[in-house]
Amino acid sequence: MEIALIGNPNTGKTSLFNNLTGSYEYVGNWSGVTVEKKVGVFKNNIGRLIDLPGVYTLNPLSKDEGVVTSFFLNENVDRLLNILDASQLERNLHLTLQLLEYEKPALIGLNMIDVARNRGIQIDVHKLSEILGVPVVPVVARTGKGCDRLIEEIGTEAFQSKQKNLVFYGDVIEKAIHELTAEITGKTEHSPRWLALQWLEGNEYVKAYLSQLVSTERLQEILTNVESQLLKDHDVKSLPNYIYIKRKEVIDKIILTSVNKNEAHVPLSEKIDLIVTNRFFGMPIFLLLMYCMFMLTFDWLGTPLSDGLDALITGPVTVGIEKVLNLIHASTFIQDLILQGLVAGVGGVLVFVPQIFILFFFISLLEDSGYMARVALVMDRIMESVGLNGKAFIPMMIGFGCNVPGIMAARTIETPRERLLTILLTPLMSCSARLPVYALFVGGFFVGNKALIVLSLYVLGIVVALILAKLFSTTILKSETSLFVIELPPYRLPQFQSLWRSTWDKGKGFVRKAGTFIFGGSVFIWLLSYAGPSGLKVDMDHSFLAAIGNVIAPILHPIGFGTWQAAASLITGFLAKEAIISTMNIIYFVPENATLQGLLANYFTPLSAYSFMVFILLYIPCLATVATIFKETGSKKWTVFSMVYALTIAYVLALIVYQGGKLIGLG
Secondary structure, three states, X not given: OEEEEEEOOOOOHHHHHHHHHOOEEEEEEOOOOXXXXXXXXXXXXXXEEEEOOOOOOOOOOOHHHHHHHHHHHHOOOOEEEEEEEHHHHHHHHXXXXXXXXXXXXXXXXXXXXXXXHHOOEXXXXXXXXXXXXXXXXXXEOOOOEOHHHHHHHHOOHHHHOOOOOOOOOOHHHHHHHHHHHHHHOOOOOOOHHHHHHHHHOOOHHHHHHHOOOOOHHHHHHHHHHHHHHHHHHOOOOOHHHHHHHHHHHHXXXXXXXXXXXXXXXXXXXXXXXXXXXXXXXXXXXXXXXXXXXXHHHHHHOHHXXXXXXXXXXXXXXXXXXXXXXXXXOOOHHHHXXXXXXXXXXXXXXXXXXXXXXXXXXXXXXXXXXXXXXXXXXXXXHHHHHOOOOHHHHHHHHHHOOOHHHHHHHHHHOOOHHHXXXXXXXXXXXXXXXXXXXXXXXXXXHOHHHHHHHHHHHHHHHHHHHHHHHHHHHOOOOOOOOOOOOOOOOOOOOOOHHHHHHHHHHHHHHHHHHHHOHHHHHHHHHHHHHHEEOOEEOOOHHHOHHHHHHHHHHHHHHHHOOOOHHHHHHHHHHOOOOHHHHHHHHHHOOOOOOOOHHHHHOOOXXXXXXXXXXHHHHHOOOOHHHHHHHHHHHOOHHHHHHHHHHHHHHHHHHHHHHHHHHHHOOOO
């Protein structure tokens, strides 16, 4: 049995899915879009649960939202599980009415019943179920309360019956529905009424589907008759607006009879929002939270853990591997490859895993608590002034974890111009792959100000993105800025299980990359450092790696790090930013009783170290990001442009930092 889980965004759908299934698997992406398809098996093995993307309506505005309509048209689903936010019931019911028109057995999970109660909202669940004609089960998905009853309800006969139509759309619409139903009955397995209503609302996916069943002339004839009669006899703006009003009338009656709200009660969320979304306090609060997050990541908690892991890898692990190699009489070449290449390269990246996971944990905490949506609202005021809106900041925030999904998230932006602009600017956000580079340098050169230095880099990335957004939106990508509308979810106390799962989902890619891409890259980099024009096992300064680095080292001299070692690290950084650390660990192979940070002091000053980090922040995106830009834009021109402008900006700003710092005596 296939059951589709569907609801508005921010209704707790993911938490409910996790509680109902216990485990899940990603089975690729939905066809044509970058949204992951997630399928799980119910705990009682009654069937499979398919997690559909959150939508407000079945008439999509973007490709990502079109996934749901496409699913209903092309996939065979047995039943529907609709999750509602009890604290936002009126808005959620618009989707519910459309789902009931689909005429599949349905069940409603009334989530956040505790949040509704705290807001002074009392819901008569029995009355609501009676009006809708479907079972309604109150749940608190965050804690799992009510989920067992929901699973039990899925197998009952009440869930197996189809529902009645709740909305009468007036004689004109009902006549059109009847006419279209007569045309398609017997030609489709889907509800003719649902197809007719979605078509009348202008759903492009349904239009394409019906064009295969009914002639274009006949469809146009029905549509013309409906529009002419409505415009003649009713004061309506458009056909979709008229249908919306009719549904709204029914929803108002449902709310009136089943919901009792204490209007005098001011929810805690609204009181908090008065502060955190305030035009004066919102941004300082965001920066303060970021600063605290970086203090935990780089100072209070992350650094001791990373130091401990580093001591483990460079000590017992390395010694143990060396003993095994000696025991099996491995050749000098193999020993050097494993110890100086793999252990130094991969191990040098793995030592930063604790800091990566701590950062992702606190990002997940901010997301699950509902705060990140407020950040987008705060940023909207700034984004609007540079030709974007707050919705563009959401992919950028995702880019803090990894630029690739951040760029993919730009698909939710409706206007092509803003979508392209967001894709071009998201790589400027400081992703987790850059984090090991920051950790290495701030630990060696800015011991007393680690969090402040890292925060300055994150802020610099955002500021540069905003300046370029203004420049691009007034020159090469001129267009009107679209309206930004965002739902602010209620504040919630995140559950540890949910936080851990979210943290692992974000961080596992870093670990996986260390075990695959960085593993192979470390072997390749070490071979380049091991061999040279004169043969094998050459002095590092006469290796192929040094020869490659020496080609571009003179160009880097004005920005403070004109050595072949730094140049070679930047080249491998194009493949993956973590490879910078692998390359440095191989090049500066650390002897016993020394650290990489200590060795770097011979090649960098605090000023050149900061210049290097600025360059790393802004220069050419990694290979995976470049490939994603090309995939999302479908344009070689914009892909090349994204690389060229990033490299130019990185060089110019690093030059300003280094030369400016020298002028004021910081060199």
